[in-house]
Amino acid sequence: MSHQQLDILNQWSPQRDSSQWVLGVVYSTAGSAYRKAGALMLFGSEGQQLGMLSGGCLESDLHSKARRVMHDKRSALVRYDGNDEDDMAFQMGIGCGGTVDIMLQVVEADNHYLGLTEVLNNLRQRISGNHDLAIGSGIPCATHSYHVTRNAPNTDRAQMREHTLIVPYTPPPHLFVAGGGIDARPLIDIAHTLGWHISLWDPRPAHGRQEHFQKVHHLLDGDESHLQHYLASQPVDIAVVMSHSVSLDALAMKCLSKTEACYIGLLGPDHRMQQVLSTAGIAKPKVLAGPAGLSIGGTLPESIAMAILAEAQAKMAGRQGGSISGVLDLCDLSHC
Numbered sequence: 154m155s156h157q158q159l160d161i162l163n164q165w166s167p168q169r170d171s172s173q174w175v176l177g178v179v180y181s182t183a184g185s186a187y188r189k190a191g192a193l194m195l196f197g198s199e200g201q202q203l204g205m206l207s208g209g210c211l212e213s214d215l216h217s218k219a220r221r222v223m224h225d226k227r228s229a230l231v232r233y234d235g236n237d238e239d240d241m242a243f244q245m246g247i248g249c250g251g252t253v254d255i256m257l258q259v260v261e262a263d264n265h266y267l268g269l270t271e272v273l274n275n276l277r278q279r280i281s282g283n284h285d286l287a288i289g290s291g292i293p294c295a296t297h298s299y300h301v302t303r304n305a306p307n308t309d310r311a312q313m314r315e316h317t318l319i320v321p322y323t324p325p326p327h328l329f330v331a332g333g334g335i336d337a338r339p340l341i342d343i344a345h346t347l348g349w350h351i352s353l354w355d356p357r358p359a360h361g362r363q364e365h366f367q368k369v370h371h372l373l374d375g376d377e378s379h380l381q382h383y384l385a386s387q388p389v390d391i392a393v394v395m396s397h398s399v400s401l402d403a404l405a406m407k408c409l410s411k412t413e414a415c416y417i418g419l420l421g422p423d424h425r426m427q428q429v430l431s432t433a434g435i436a437k438p439k440v441l442a443g444p445a446g447l448s449i450g451g452t453l454p455e456s457i458a459m460a461i462l463a464e465a466q467a468k469m470a471g472r473q474g475g476s477i478s479g480v481l482d483l484c485d486l487s488h489c
Contacts, residue, residue, distance in 0.1 A: 155325075155346060155347055155348025156204055156205060156348070157325045157347075157348030158193070158272070158276060158322050158323075159273070159276040159277070159324060159325055159348065160325075160348050161193070161194075161195065161203045161204045162269060162272065162273040162276065163273070164203050165195050165203050165269070166270065166273055168197065168201065169260070169266060169270075170262065172197040172198045172199045172201065173197070173198035173223045173259070173261070174195055174196065174197055174198070174259070174260040174261065175195070175196045175219035175220075175222050175223055175257050175258065175259055175260065176193060176194075176195055176257070176258050176259075176260045176267055176269070177193065177194040177195070177196060177206055177215055177219065177255055177256070177257050178191070178192070178193045178194075178255065178256055178286060178318065178320070179191065179192040179193075179206055179253060179254070179255055180254055180255070180256055180286075180288050180311075180313060180318045181252075181253075181254040181313065182251060182252065182253050182254070183251060183252040184235070184251030184252060185235075185251040186207075186251040186252070186253050187207050187208040187210075188205065188206050188207060188253075189310065189311070190310065190311040190312075190313070190318065191310065191311025191318070191320040191321070192204075192205075192206055193206075193320070194206045194212070194215075195260070196215065196216050196219035196220075196257075198220070198223060200216075202216060206253070206255060207233075207253070211233055211253070215231065215255065215257070218231055218257060219257050222257045222258065222259060223259060226259055226293060226294045226295075227290075227291050227292060227293055227294065228256055228257060228258040228259075228289060228290060228291060228292040228294070228297065229256070229257045229258075229290060229291075230254065230255070230256055230257075230288075230289070230290040231254070231255045231256075231257065232252065232253070232254050232255075233252070233253045233255075234252045235251055235252065256286075256288050256289075256318075258286075258292070258294060258297055259294035261294065263294065263295050264294050264295055264296075264297050265299075267286065267297065267299050268284060268299040268300070268301040269284075271301040272284050272301055272322050275301070275303055275322070276322060276324050279324040279327070279350070279388075280303050280304060280324070281303075281304065281305075281321070281322065281323045281324065282301060282302045282303045282304060282305045282321075282322055283300075283301070283302045283305040283319050283320065283321055283322070284299070284300075284301055284302075284319075284320045284321075284322055285299060285300040285301075285302070285317050285318070285319050285320070286299050286317065286318045286320065287299065287316060287317055288313070288316050288317065288318050289316055308321060309321065309470075324350065325347075325348050325349050325350050326349050326350065326390040326391055326469060327349070327350045327351075327352065327387065327388065327389050327390045327391070328344050328349045328350065328351050328352070328389075328390070328391045328392070328393070328465075329352045329353075329354070329384070329389040329391070329392040329393075329409070329414070330351070330352070330353045330354070330392070330393050330395065331354050331355070331392070331393070331394045331395065331396055331401065331402065331405035331409075332354075332355055332360070332361075332394065332395040332396030332397065332398075332401070332402075332405075333353055333354075333355035333357075333360040333361025333362070333365070333366060333396075334355075334360055334395070334396070334397060335454065336395065336454040336457070336458070337353065337366075337395055338365060338366070338454070339454050339455040339458040340393060340395075340454075340458035340461065340462065341353065341366060341368055341369060342368065342458075343458055343459060343462055344462060345368040347462070349391075350370055351368065351369045351370050351371075352369065352370060352371040352372075352373065352383070352387065352389075353366055353369045353371070353372050353373065354373040354374070354375075354380055354383075354405065355373075355374060355396060355401075356374050356375065356376065356401070357401075360396075361373075361374060371383075371387070377404055377407075377408065380404070380405070380408050381408050381411070384408050384409065384411070384412050385411075385412075388412070388413065389409070389412050389413075389414045390414060390415055390416075390469065391414060391415070391416050391417075391418075391465045391469070392405075392409050392412075392414045392416070392417045392418070393417075393418040393419075393420075393445065393461055393465075394406060394409070394417065394418065394419045394420065394429075395418075395419075395420040397420070399425070399428055399429055399432055400432065402419065402421075402429045403429050403430075403432035403433035404433070406419070406429055406430065406433045406435065406438075406441075407433040407434070407435055409438075410433070410435045410438050414440060415440055415468055415469055416440055416442065416464070416465045416468040416469065417438060417440050417441045417442065418441075418442045418443070418445030418446065418461050418464065418465065419441060419442065419443035419444070419445055420444065420445055421443070421444060422444060423443065423444070426441075426443035426444070440468070442464060442468075445460075445461045445464065446460035446461040446463075446464050447460045447463050447464045447467075447474050448460075449463075
């Protein structure tokens with residue numbers, strides 16, 4: 154299971170009435186923290202833990218506190234301070250040195266599951282919005298206020314306004330892959346681990362077979378008109394064109410050029426990209442990465458897939474995809 158909101162809620166929903174549940178949500182951080190405001194986790198009375206609020210350091214202590222919240226039926230605020238020698242976080246030797254504030258509140262039918270079922274339904278329909286939660290200690294679960302908004306303007310980060318945490322929820326990115334060859338398998342496996350929504354198109358009978366791509370949500374084999382219709386009805390965020398056929402890549406590129414995808418990756422060198430674009434009869438889209446992928450020295454299908462998806466992730470997040478530490482700037486390429 155990934156830690157996408159959709160995956161967490163999908164796993165919780167069938168169990169929501171067979172166990173007691175507590176929602177844990179990070180509402181404030183200061184300094185270094187593994188998860189930021191808006192991160193959520195669900196604790197079940199049978200030992201279930203869905204999601205994560207730290208790097209795995211705090212979850213056991215949080216679960217014990219969640220059990221008390223189940224019993225008291227009132228919200229609790231918990232602070233972990235990595236700089237305080239008397240604090241649990243410091244004593245556990247976490248080492249991040251930051252402060253994390255978390256609210257725990259019961260999730261049950263009497264408080265309409267804090268709106269989580271509504272958020273889940275929206276995410277399943279690929280609808281974005283905001284989930285507003287009242288933040289406070291000692292709030293009875295039955296009177297805890299929340300609000301769910303569909304299609305609300307939202308940012309990537311949660312925000313506190315007075316005593317309300319506004320958490321944006323967004324469906325996972327939709328990845329469209331053109332080409333169902335062997336090298337598409339690791340790409341789809343990694344995307345599935347990330348919790349992305351995945352579509353695969355390949356009209357060739359020997360490619361894109363169901364038994365090889367069971368993690369794909371939509372498997373397509375239609376002609377150009379069917380592909381155009383699908384891409385018009387299912388907005389794509391990321392696309393990777395990798396059929397190894399100039400004519401099929403050109404057909405896919407022609408259809409993708411009419412979408413609002415923020416990243417289109419095309420396998421192959423520059424001269425092949427020019428041939429594909431010429432065959433498609435289109436100019437080079439601004440979002441086209443050809444050759445696709447970050448320069449990490451990948452030569453195997455798995456490392457090439459990682460390089461492509463890393464570049465796509467950076468493009469979605471508006472990042473440069475460089476080294477955070479700067480270690481690559483210091484690397485002697487003849488010895489690294």
